[in-house]
Amino acid sequence: MNDTRALAAQALAEVALRGASSRDAMERYAPRLPDSRDRALLMALVSDGARWWLRFDAAVDRLLEKPLRQKEPAIHALLVLGLVQLEILELPDYAAVAATVQAARALQRPRLAGLVNAVLRRWQRERTEHLAALDAKPQTRHAHPAWLAKAIARDWPEQADAVMTANNIEPPLMLRANRRRTTREALLATWAAAGIEAGPHPWLADGIVLPHSTDVTRMPGFAEGLFAVQDGAAQAAADLADVRDGQRVLDACAAPGGKACHLLERADIDLTAVEFDAGRAQRIQQNLDRLGLKARLIVGDASQPTWWDGKPFARILMDAPCSATGVLRRRPDVRLHRRETDIPAMVAQQSAILAGLWPLLAQGGKLVYVTCSLLRAENEAVVRAFADKHADAHAIAFSLPDGHLAQPGWQILPGDGDLDGMYYAVLEKR
Structure with a gap:
């Protein structure tokens, strides 16, 4: 089967209903399409389908008498994609509906093709009413999970609408x-x-x-x-690390290696890159090789640095594992998979890594704490709690041309300067 919309529906069902990542789904389905234009459409459908799932999934429920989500997941995803084509991609009505109905047949569900046609035609007739109902709640207005919409409004009340709007715009x-x-x-x-x-x-x-x-x-x-x-927000790490020739530098939680490579491009440093996941560590080496750079690569746990040779580092870059709530516009499937209950475990992991790395930092050295989260619990709260327990940890004040002052550090919110969301704090050992 090489029907682009049918393949997109299968891929989206895996992402939204079975927890697959968009990257993995694309790797499975894109090779089935020999034409680059079809592959580009597939990517757009899967990406926008994930981005807007929480809006149009609810719309499909309003349009159906009996849900299809469990018995016919690909057809349910196809209906979501039909609405995405009409409302987001703004394809011509006739072409979008006809192609989506044909995709139902390509999925070997000819008896459901009439239902797909009827549902999309009903949407067109009742569009104003349904859009008003979806816009009444932040979850369906912005296609964010309810817990995250609430958390953004709590942590960034003045910017919440702008942040969620930015999350739904494809980044440059x-x-x-x-x-x-x-x-x-x-x-x-x-x-x-x-x-x-x-x-x-x-x-x-x-x-x-x-x-x-x-x-x-x-x-x-x-x-x-x-x-x-590399997104611009991530490129700021090299400026804040301020590496100098001859320094010994550690990049912890380093995969896929973008920040490590940037540091090596900036100065002649002795860099060690640590990554817990062996598979992800291979991506670091691939990036180093392509860019013509060299580093010491270690597969290990940053929170328990038994791999350390005892020689202190002048700079440590800690790109902490986090909720990825700052990069939803680039990774729309995260909003479907992240849960509120994930956050406490991540905070504990971030705190453990920070505590594990601090003894490796030389006196007068700097540790740059980074997350791609916009949740204060993972950012300022972690750094403040650590500094309160360590008298030799001093948070350095700084600012960037885009973003917002944090206490301590600096927060770039999604859309600030058309950048991804990212938090930075710089701790100096005194």
């Missing part, structure tokens, strides 16, 4: 020039000559912004390791 593609092998200006000139639209980030020294997603592996310079994909 951001790249990082590898200054070991080229300059940003040279890359931009090469791409301009090739007709590729791109521009420098306004305040990140290595950042490049592309207005539209593209296959970066086909861009000039990718195979030669002249650039990497």
